[in-house]
Amino acid sequence: MSERNTFSWATANEWLEKPFLVAGLMVMILAITYQTGFRYSMATINEMLNDAGTVAFLARFLDVEGLKAGLQRIIGWSVWSEELSRYLFIWISYLAVPLAIMKRSNIRVDVLCAKLPPRAQGMAWVVVDVCTLVLTGALCYMGFGHVQMQIAMPQTTPAMGIKYFIPYMILPVGFFLMTLRTVQDLVRQARTMPALDVVGGVACGLLLFLPVLLSDQWSAVWLLFGYFVLFLLVGVPIAFSLGLATIATVLGAGTLPLEYLAQIAFVSIDSFPILAIPFFIAAGVFMGAGGLSRRLLALGDELVGALPGGMALATIVTCMFFAAISGSGPATVAAIGSITIPAMVERGYDKFFAAAVVASAGCIGVMIPPSNPFVVYGVAAQASVGKLFLAGIVPGVLCGLALMAVAYYISQKKGWRGEARHRDFRSVMQAMWDAKWALLVPVIVLGGIYGGIMTPTEAAAVSALYGMIVGLFIYREITWRRMWDCMVESAQTSSVIIVLMAMATLFGNIMTIEQVPDHIAAMILGVTSNKIAILLLINVFLLWVGTFMEALAAIVIITPILLPLVTQVGVDPIHFGVIMVVNLAIGFITPPVGVNLFVASSISKVSIGDVVRAAWPFLVALIVLLMAITYIPAISLCLL
Incomplete structure (x- = not known):
């Protein structure tokens, strides 16, 4: 009876939140599309x-x-x-996080926790929930205080004229x-554990904060990075680890007024360029659900399917097409892999090779624009998102061609031939016509941006609306119920990224105050000032980081540290953005936290180890x- 009541309570809460997510995202898409058209x-x-003849x-x-006066x-x-x-955007981002907490879908480093015995894993989850409660409870209290201050000293927003406290x-x-959801998760976890283990987990979680409660004379840098690593090892989601490390540093070193953190949590994501992230995610979700990925695969098969390894080559080509829609590596793997992996196995390909092809090709999803990592880097580095896309x-295209060359060589060696059927110019044109609505997406996005018609954020909103209309009314593969699910999925997926950026801003403020980036740059330049050596060290470092940290998390944390260093040795910030994104894209297929590996493994029903062994040539x-x-900047900068 109690389990049924818990489920009903959870479901009721979800239905309290989901309508706000769906309505909020829909209004955002329509409002920015209206702004684009009107402007x-x-x-x-x-x-x-202004033209005399007209x-x-x-x-x-x-x-x-x-008319002019009007x-x-x-x-x-x-x-x-x-x-x-x-x-x-800020409202739906923070309203979606409670659902992510319940589903335990926040990005975390669980390498250590995954190796613990089941009983210890249960205690670790209790520790994670206790730490999360500390963060969400503290920010809830500080946020309430900030709202009270704004009610006492009212101000209005410049455009809509509403009170800022709203x-x-x-x-x-x-x-x-978030606090409520965490309590619910803690109760759910506690019911599966002995009472002594629950008490031990709660005690361990609280003891983590004992040092900063006993003294406020600690070194800010040691506290900041020490607590961050500690929380990561415990298994606390990366976003929450950043926020908790910041709060611990404020308590233990008095770096900032504690009340200031709530304001940063709001203003750090009150940014028009960041709006592109949920829009591009929504566009990718709508395109996948609307049947566009299947039509893109048919086009890829027509183009290269007759060659040795034709289905593998078609998969890579399709991933390159889909990369120009979704902006996400895992989304590309999920959308294309669910179709191509079974198809490749059916045609006689090794299933480990099939999974490896899709996982590797999914890396292109964050290189070819639009790209969520480029948006995040552009915001973090104050760089032009449009130039980064270009x-x-x-x-991205070169990486796709390199993967195709490897797949072709392996397929020819293994005797995997393309599908023997008639293909000609007419069949290619027919496949292209069937996929025309999908092929128009990059034209709309990139053409709008570089034609001076739209900003990247506006192009993202237009592409999201376009994907919705195509799926609903043209292909008719998205039902109204499915559209609801797509909207919720888009809001939840983007919220994980956005909250990560908000907490990273808290973390970054402490780093700036303590001049951490300057100290690191001075230290490395003290060892060597050779540009080639520095870039090599950075590549090795980023490849290592990519093995255990998700790309977007790494970008928001590392960009403020490394960017001052590379600019000092003459590296263009746009070029460095490409270097960083390509490095971290490779991390999608490097264990233990290779996200593409997990997705491909799940689809193909093979172990991650087998996928890794098959993916090493790629x-x-x-x-x-x-x-x-x-080392050849022109590859990235030739189109600028």
Whole structure:
């Protein structure tokens, strides 16, 4: 009876949150699409009214001066859309985290925990929940205090004119729901364990904070990094580890006023460029659910399916196409692998090779634009997201061609032939026509950005709406129920990234105050000032980091540390962004935390170890390409 009541309570809570996620994301997509259309229309009309010939023609039928005056009156009709979308974005980001807590889907380093015996793993989860409660409880309390201050000293937002305390209410509300979810998870975990183990886990979790409660004279740097590593090893999600390490440092070293952290948790993600992340994720989800991946595979099969290893080559080509839609490596593997791995096995390919091909090709998903890691790096490095997208095209295509060369060689050696059937120009054109709605996505995104019509964020919103319309009304493979699930999935997936960025900003403020990036740069330059050696060391470091840390987490943590160093030795920040993303993309297929390996392993029903052994030739090819991208800047910068 109690289990049924718990389930009902959890389900009821989900249905309290999910409508806000769906409605919020939908309003965001529509508002930014409206802003894009309105701004472009106004710009086009103004350009026409500044042309003497057009004005002379219109003067025959219209009062041109009156028209200009009317345009000036409505020119600000879209200013509300960006502000509304930013605040909704913050709300749905923090409202989706409680669901991620319940599903234990937050990004974490569980290498150590996975090796513990089952009883110890249960205690580790209790420790994780206790640590999470400390973070969410503290931020809920601080957020409530911040809202009280804004109510006492009211201010209004510039565009919509609402009281600032309204958007800031997400801090106490969101972190209270996170606290509630964590308590629920703790109770659920405790019911499966002996009472003594539960008490021991709670005690261990609380003891972690004892040093900073007993003294406030600790070294800020040692506390910051020491606690961060400690929480990672315990298995606390990376985002929460960053926030907890920051709070511990504030308590133990007095670096910042504790109340300041709640404000940072809000303003750090109150950014228009970051809005591109949930939009691109939504676009990828809609495209996958709407049947576009299947049509892209048919096109890839027509193009290269007749060659040795034709199905493997078609898989890589399809991943390159889908990379220009989803911006995510694991999403590419999931969308394409679920179709191509069974198809390759059916055609006689080794299932380990099939899984390795998809896992490796999924790395291209974060290189060819649009790319979520490029968006995150652009925000962290204050670099142009549009230039980063452009810089990723050639490296992404080269990596795809390198993977195709490896797959072709292995397939020819193993005797895996392409499918023998008639292919000609007409069949290729027919496949291209069937996939036309999918092929239009990169045209819309990149054409809109580089044609000066849209910003990357606006292009992302338009592509999300486009994917929704295609899936619902053209291919009709997305039902209204499925669309609801797609919206929830998009909000949850993006929230994991966004909260990670918010907590990394807290962490980064302490690093900036303590001048950690400057000290690290000075230390490395003291050893060597040779640009080639420094880039080699950075590559080795990033490849190592990629073996145990998810790419987006690594970018938000490491960029502020390494960027000052590489700029001092003359590396272009855009070029370094490509180097970093390619390095961390390789991490998708390097154990123990190779996300693509897990996805491909799950689809193919083979062990991760078998996938790793089959993937090593592809890994070598990607590392060779990485060295070329690192030391030949023109590969990345030739299109700028």
